[in-house]
Amino acid sequence: xxxxxxxxxxxxxxxxERLIFFSDAVFAIVITLLVIxxxxxxxxxxxxxxxxxxxxxALTPHFIGxxxxxxxxxxxxxxxxxxxxxxxxxxxxxxxPNLMLLAAIAAVPFFTAFTSANPMMRVPIFCYCAWLxxxxxxxxxxxxxxxxxxxxxETASPELVAMTRERGLAxxxxxxxxxxISIAIPVLGQVALATIPLWRLMxxxxxxxxx
Amino acid sequence: xxxxxxxxxxxxxxxxERLIFFSDAVFAIVITLLVIxxxxxxxxxxxxxxxxxxxxxALTPHFIGxxxxxxxxxxxxxxxxxxxxxxxxxxxxxxxPNLMLLAAIAAVPFFTAFTSANPMMRVPIFCYCAWLxxxxxxxxxxxxxxxxxxxxxETASPELVAMTRERGLAxxxxxxxxxxISIAIPVLGQVALATIPLWRLMxxxxxxxxx
Amino acid sequence: xxxxxxxxxxxxxxxxERLIFFSDAVFAIVITLLVIxxxxxxxxxxxxxxxxxxxxxALTPHFIGxxxxxxxxxxxxxxxxxxxxxxxxxxxxxxxPNLMLLAAIAAVPFFTAFTSANPMMRVPIFCYCAWLxxxxxxxxxxxxxxxxxxxxxETASPELVAMTRERGLAxxxxxxxxxxISIAIPVLGQVALATIPLWRLMxxxxxxxxx
Amino acid sequence: xxxxxxxxxxxxxxxxERLIFFSDAVFAIVITLLVIxxxxxxxxxxxxxxxxxxxxxALTPHFIGxxxxxxxxxxxxxxxxxxxxxxxxxxxxxxxPNLMLLAAIAAVPFFTAFTSANPMMRVPIFCYCAWLxxxxxxxxxxxxxxxxxxxxxETASPELVAMTRERGLAxxxxxxxxxxISIAIPVLGQVALATIPLWRLMxxxxxxxxx
Numbered sequence: 001x002x003x004x005x006x007x008x009x010x011x012x013x014x015x016x017e018r019l020i021f022f023s024d025a026v027f028a029i030v031i032t033l034l035v036i037x038x039x040x041x042x043x044x045x046x047x048x049x050x051x052x053x054x055x056x057x058a059l060t061p062h063f064i065g066x067x068x069x070x071x072x073x074x075x076x077x078x079x080x081x082x083x084x085x086x087x088x089x090x091x092x093x094x095x096x097p098n099l100m101l102l103a104a105i106a107a108v109p110f111f112t113a114f115t116s117a118n119p120m121m122r123v124p125i126f127c128y129c130a131w132l133x134x135x136x137x138x139x140x141x142x143x144x145x146x147x148x149x150x151x152x153x154e155t156a157s158p159e160l161v162a163m164t165r166e167r168g169l170a171x172x173x174x175x176x177x178x179x180x181i182s183i184a185i186p187v188l189g190q191v192a193l194a195t196i197p198l199w200r201l202m203x204x205x206x207x208x209x210x211x
Numbered sequence: 212x213x214x215x216x217x218x219x220x221x222x223x224x225x226x227x228e229r230l231i232f233f234s235d236a237v238f239a240i241v242i243t244l245l246v247i248x249x250x251x252x253x254x255x256x257x258x259x260x261x262x263x264x265x266x267x268x269a270l271t272p273h274f275i276g277x278x279x280x281x282x283x284x285x286x287x288x289x290x291x292x293x294x295x296x297x298x299x300x301x302x303x304x305x306x307x308p309n310l311m312l313l314a315a316i317a318a319v320p321f322f323t324a325f326t327s328a329n330p331m332m333r334v335p336i337f338c339y340c341a342w343l344x345x346x347x348x349x350x351x352x353x354x355x356x357x358x359x360x361x362x363x364x365e366t367a368s369p370e371l372v373a374m375t376r377e378r379g380l381a382x383x384x385x386x387x388x389x390x391x392i393s394i395a396i397p398v399l400g401q402v403a404l405a406t407i408p409l410w411r412l413m414x415x416x417x418x419x420x421x422x
Numbered sequence: 423x424x425x426x427x428x429x430x431x432x433x434x435x436x437x438x439e440r441l442i443f444f445s446d447a448v449f450a451i452v453i454t455l456l457v458i459x460x461x462x463x464x465x466x467x468x469x470x471x472x473x474x475x476x477x478x479x480a481l482t483p484h485f486i487g488x489x490x491x492x493x494x495x496x497x498x499x500x501x502x503x504x505x506x507x508x509x510x511x512x513x514x515x516x517x518x519p520n521l522m523l524l525a526a527i528a529a530v531p532f533f534t535a536f537t538s539a540n541p542m543m544r545v546p547i548f549c550y551c552a553w554l555x556x557x558x559x560x561x562x563x564x565x566x567x568x569x570x571x572x573x574x575x576e577t578a579s580p581e582l583v584a585m586t587r588e589r590g591l592a593x594x595x596x597x598x599x600x601x602x603i604s605i606a607i608p609v610l611g612q613v614a615l616a617t618i619p620l621w622r623l624m625x626x627x628x629x630x631x632x633x
Numbered sequence: 634x635x636x637x638x639x640x641x642x643x644x645x646x647x648x649x650e651r652l653i654f655f656s657d658a659v660f661a662i663v664i665t666l667l668v669i670x671x672x673x674x675x676x677x678x679x680x681x682x683x684x685x686x687x688x689x690x691a692l693t694p695h696f697i698g699x700x701x702x703x704x705x706x707x708x709x710x711x712x713x714x715x716x717x718x719x720x721x722x723x724x725x726x727x728x729x730p731n732l733m734l735l736a737a738i739a740a741v742p743f744f745t746a747f748t749s750a751n752p753m754m755r756v757p758i759f760c761y762c763a764w765l766x767x768x769x770x771x772x773x774x775x776x777x778x779x780x781x782x783x784x785x786x787e788t789a790s791p792e793l794v795a796m797t798r799e800r801g802l803a804x805x806x807x808x809x810x811x812x813x814i815s816i817a818i819p820v821l822g823q824v825a826l827a828t829i830p831l832w833r834l835m836x837x838x839x840x841x842x843x844x
Binding site for chain 2: 651652654655659663666670728732735736739742746749750755757760
């Protein structure tokens with residue numbers, strides 16, 4: 001019996017922790033690597049103060065891109081966090097869907113740099129939103145596995161599982177909205193990501209209406 | 212009952228650990244990324260020794276910037292560490308204030324590079340200090356949440372809570388002092404960050420006087 | 423006796439966890455650093471949409487390289503994960519073989535950039551595959567130590583140990599195949615990495631045939 | 634009483650773990666960032682195979698620098714690991730000496746790039762060895778704190794403490810030897826780091842002779 005317990009301690013349970021740990025580390029690195037795209041302006045010695053301010057102002061699209069992506073990745077991290085807090089059992093079926101989500105997240109700094117370096121242009125903003133849509137779909141796929149047997153915890157409340165999945169769906173709908181809007185009015189594309197809470201509210205209403 | 216306990220183990224408590232872990236990882240990555248701004252000089256083959264020393268000496272502002280930011284971020288990390296050691300319960304209210312603090316910390320390498328590449332200039336040093344002031348305010352906001360119910364541990368001593376908050380306030384006052392001084396005498400701006408312990412001492416005196 | 427237990431808690435067991443943690447962190451950083459090689463195209467303001475698409479299409483070899491290496495490193499991580507989940511006791515003999523494997527993994531972004539920047543050329547693809555062969559051999563060496571006394575857990579099933587070693591051998595055979603093929607037909611080199619599951623199947627058959 | 638225990642769980646013990654975790658993360662990031670200095674050669678399309686090999690051969694000093702620093706940092710990590718496995722109690726006195734050691738380690742990629750980009754030149758190799766000497770001294774200072782009361786575990790064997798300190802001293806002596814040799818014969822500087830095990834052997838002999 002002692003043997004079984006020891007296997008559990010170093011096996012399945014530990015597997016879930018190591019997967020969560022690895023994912024957290026990837027999220028943390030991606031979110032921090034965003035700063036590498038912020039290149040500090042170098043001015044000739046003795047330039048007047050105003051030139052420095054002007055140089056910073058010229059970087060505005062880069063700052064905006066940095067903060068949008070920081071919070072988008074933070075948002076995905078918080079979602080990953082919430083999803084896996086409902087899981088209680090390790091399954092090898094989690095590994096590849098999780099890696100695919102992480103690969104999508106890891107590429108966000110590229111699309112951030114693409115939109116920041118070509119501010120307010122249609123294609124970069126469209127690609128940024130389309131990429132988030134892909135990440136949102138991969139996120140939802142991971143959610144489906146983590147909140148179903150055999151992975152989900154026996155004590156996870158069905159209410160919480162429903163809400164978590166709703167959030168996942170809201171991110172897909174928000175990213176799709178942003179992508180479509182970016183075709184017509186590029187500058188409004190990333191702004192439309194802010195519709196995610198609205199979609200969540202609406203999905204919540206529908207669920208409550210059903211009961 | 213066993214069910215409740217299992218929920219606790221994978222839920223709230225784990226939530227706090229994952230948040231601390233993620234923050235530690237971001238602090239560790241930011242502090243290490245600072246080295247990327249240190250570009251090694253490349254000299255023509257066979258240059259005399261003295262040219263190598265001269266190339267290193269020319270990097271002095273970069274070395275100073277590296278070490279100041281290393282210890283500033285280390286200081287914020289130690290404060291985060293201290294603050295969250297008083298917390299015992301996870302709350303979703305921690306997530307966004309913590310992410311905002313991390314976003315501020317993640318941008319420090321940019322402001323470090325800005326001051327190092329334009330040494331002793333007013334605007335870069337002012338921006339560096341102003342950015343630390345923003346980080347200090349976000350830090351204090353996180354402290355307020357982490358050291359209040361429902362997050363704070365029941366056994367956290369009120370004395371320790373008061374001291375932790377005092378340290379947070381001292382960082383705000385020190386960064387504000389540095390920012391104001393940098394307007395008049397830029398080179399003294401970052402030096403004035405060293406007033407943080409003085410502010411802490413003064414706040415400690417006031418608290419003791421009140422009793 | 424209490425003393426012994428305390429030594430165990432902070433000593434050997436903790437040693438294994440710290441080694442796993444350190445390795446996970448290195449894997450996570452390497453996998454995320456791959457994105458640094460994806461340089462966002464910067465186009466003249468007001469370029470037509472098509473130019474942006476063309477700029478992205480020109481990056482195709484870089485995207486393919488990013489994803490292949492992301493999944494190759496993810497694959498090695500999952501293998502490391504599986505191998506060390508069979509270990510139960512820390513041994514200093516793990517440290518250097520583990521560091522050597524990590525050094526091989528840490529250099530993968532270099533070989534990825536080499537193949538992506540010189541697409542479909544023989545030498546870069548050959549070097550990429552040869553490097554994976556080296557990593558696979560170092561991986562197998564670590565496996566041998568982690569799945570043998572004194573490191574292996576007493577409760578690790580011999581079946582699981584055999585399967586883990588088989589997977590390690592399949593990676594060596596797959597990388598060797600890819601390396602040989604890349605000499606004749608470079609473009610098929612990385613594709614041939616997909617033979618790894620076939621080798622695993624074949625090795626599994628042989629083992630079952632033996633019984 | 635339950636209150637005391639809860640304070641211990643989230644306080645001191647946790648403090649030691651967070652410090653170890655943070656340090657591990659910094660070591661892992663520094664060791665992995667080394668690869669950033671390896672720039673993949675880009676050749677004109679259709680260059681003959683031999684040109685690719687020549688481009689790789691031209692990178693030899695960078696590869697050597699990468700591997701030396703990878704193992705030097707791995708060596709410091711293993712030492713940090715060993716030192717802190719003897720510690721059992723958190724003390725705020727650990728924070729700054731640990732941060733100073735990490736700052737020294739974080740700067741190693743800079744000195745690595747300096748030696749790799751200017752191969753076999755006296756000043757870069759001297760600086761590399763001198764920097765390792767500084768890191769070794771900071772390492773020894775941390776060792777002294779971690780292996781003394783109140784930090785050291787009550788059950789840590791005096792033999793193990795003595796051996797750990799000996800290793801720390803051997804690193805100082807090895808780095809000093811390398812630094813001195815690099816003045817006379819630069820190329821032998823980094824090779825002389827291999828005298829560390831010899832110093833350890835000699836110190837071990839002296840200790841045994843004393844008994």
